[in-house]
Amino acid sequence: MEEMTDVPNTDDAYCISCGHIIKKEAEICPHCGVRQKENVPDNSKSRTGEMILGIIGGLIGIIAGIFAISVGGIAGAFGMQDASLVVGGGFGAILLGIIGIVGGAIANKNNKYAGYLMLISGIFGFIAVSAFWIISGLILIIGGALALREK
Numbered sequence: 001m002e003e004m005t006d007v008p009n010t011d012d013a014y015c016i017s018c019g020h021i022i023k024k025e026a027e028i029c030p031h032c033g034v035r036q037k038e039n040v041p042d043n044s045k046s047r048t049g050e051m052i053l054g055i056i057g058g059l060i061g062i063i064a065g066i067f068a069i070s071v072g073g074i075a076g077a078f079g080m081q082d083a084s085l086v087v088g089g090g091f092g093a094i095l096l097g098i099i100g101i102v103g104g105a106i107a108n109k110n111n112k113y114a115g116y117l118m119l120i121s122g123i124f125g126f127i128a129v130s131a132f133w134i135i136s137g138l139i140l141i142i143g144g145a146l147a148l149r150e151k
């Protein structure tokens with residue numbers, strides 16, 4: 001009745017073959033020698049780097065969009081031409097920043113969609129707010145290219 005008296009701790013798991021309580025980190029059960037496939041995390045296809053790039057690039061893009069709206073608003077207050085274009089581009093940049101963040105957020109679920117979203121965000125941001133987009137655009141394009149790369 002060994003199994004009944006052994007209380008599993010939070011770092012314990014049951015062997016997928018014999019049911020013995022074993023360490024969650026154990027790759028091979030010490031009782032029956034069966035490899036614990038479920039317990040081996042597949043980090044080889046992890047897209048955490050792309051996720052971080054998409055979220056940071058998108059956040060900087062949103063800040064750039066807010067900045068462009070502010071600049072456009074000030075320019076408009078001084079009666080400068082094209083000020084409304086800058087404001088409109090700023091709103092576009094905020095939208096594209098959100099798209100970049102969404103792309104980063106799904107990088108681990110679907111790297112292809114994530115890559116396309118980040119690339120779309122990274123490239124079209126330059127059209128929206130040109131120079132304001134340089135930092136986030138570079139981050140998003142690098143993140144998108146990495147996400148599309150097969151592992």
Ligand SMILES: [Zn+2]
Nearest residue numbers: 015018029032
């Ligand atoms: Zn076992």
